[in-house]
Amino acid sequence: MPEIIFIQADGTRRPATAQDGESVMRAALSNDVEGIVAECGGAAACATCHVFVDDPRVPPVTPIEDEMLEATAVPREPGSRLGCQIFVSRELEGLEVRLPETQL
Amino acid sequence: MSAGVVVLGAGQAGFQLAASLREGGYADPITLVGEEAEPPYQRPPLSKVFLKGGDGPESLSFRPPSFFERHGIALRLATRAMRIDREAARVLTEPGGWLSYDRLVLATGARNRPLALPGAALENVVALRGAEDGLALRAALARSRRVVIIGGGFLGLEVASSARAVGAEVTVIEAGERLMGRAVSPAVSRHFLEYHRSRGVVVELGQTISAILGEARAEGVTTTEDRDIPADLIVVAVGVVPNTELAEAAGLAVDRGIIVDHALRTSHPRIHAIGDCARFPSAHGGGLTRLESVQNAVDQARCAAADILGKPQPYEAVPWFWSDQGERLQIAGLTADAEETVTQGGPEAFSVYCFRNGVLIGAESVNRPADHVKARRMLAGGERPQRAAFAS
Secondary structure, eight states: OOEEEEEOTTOOEEEEEOOTTOBHHHHHHHTTOTTOOOTTSSSSSSOOSEEEOOOTTSOOOOHHHHHHGGGOSSOOOTTEEEGGGOBOOGGGTTOEEEOOSOOO | OOOOEEEEOOSHHHHHHHHHHHHTTOOSOEEEEOSSSSOSBOOGGGGTHHHHSOOOGGGGBSSOHHHHHHTTEEEEOSOEEEEEETTTTEEEEETTEEEEOSEEEEOOOEEEOOOOSTTTTSTTEEOOOSHHHHHHHHHHHHTOSEEEEEOOSHHHHHHHHHHHHTTOEEEEEESSSSTTTTTSOHHHHHHHHHHHHHTTOEEEESOOEEEEEOSSSOOEEEETTSOEEEOSEEEEOOOEEEOOHHHHHTTOOBSSSEEOOTTOBOSSTTEEEOGGGEEEEOTTSSSEEOOOSHHHHHHHHHHHHHHHTTOOOOOOOOOEEEEESSSEEEEEEOOTTOSEEEEEEOSSSEEEEEEETTEEEEEEEESOHHHHHHHHHHHHSSSOOBGGGSOO
């Protein structure tokens, strides 16, 4: 099972084991990582699983995700993503996921 | 030490209330009482991805057990609340006996409206509410070829879309003249009618069911036009009724929901009600309103938590909804009372802006998330946009 690393807004690093095929959002919740709200449960409908990733292995933003990223609580940045739209696999081993100050 | 907060109902609202109390620094005990055996979980995926996939209920849980331990939130699962004793500030639970509270929060949700028809109790006549229902429906879909869905609202249509995706022949029977008639404008109803029909779903409008056919198992339905539609699975999705019995028995004001004020307090000052079971004065039109949505459950939980923490604020959050039926529908605001609409966009992706007294009250967006996001911002602002600002 791939390991990814969540980095809190204060810099704290928190490695987490993800199920193969699980979203970054689910991986945060199931590892009890703070900083993800995920109101809509993974439907790309609420933008409260906002994360920052800067890793060329991650597939690009989809059109729906792109539009919902305009609804994030902290301003969108070039690496902004919805955690529910990134699916973890062995190819993403060691992925670093930064969390924003707030989701609301 | 205070007896703390007891929450009846461990769904989206109850879970969020407990989490928000701890986030806000609440230090006394919190007990979350839920009838289901599962730890708190998300319901929306049940009609969508959960039906099509192979994941178990654990894939739906809000947080792992460590979260509840770390935050000192006691879970009393598979536990039913039998009675509220207001005088003694305690709740009778089964199993578990009496549970004292300082503050009580009713997050009792809603249950499916039963179908009062002969044959409704046959085993292949099912409804969807909890994770157990989801598992049962998924298994039933896998061995069924012809599915009849009674009710063309959000839930019925989401199940229709999922059932079609796993290869079933699907008929949706809706009593109203259009789909999702209580929730969306005619243009959106029309779009989804065409969409579902284009995917091979048979949609019968203006039809009701007079009987469910079959002896041991349901074999179909008879419509009020005396037409028989064969089926090996029947899904009932005709709305919900709020769970208000406990509140009513405790002498709280109840009228099609547990009546609450702007801070979500019931007629008894130590008892709040939130989520699907609460009828509240809406800041977004429509007077006393009861909403069944994730947004309402979550935001009311936050609002009630703030009140319990001594920082009351009126409940004014903008309502929003979504439904994934293969096409993506997102609604901001309450649009049922619209007098006028303006549609922007093309046939595949558009938004219907809804106005009352010349002022924006909501927007229904089909495959246009950006419009939805903007509409939510507009409705949250002090100054509502005028009709004149929207080009047709």
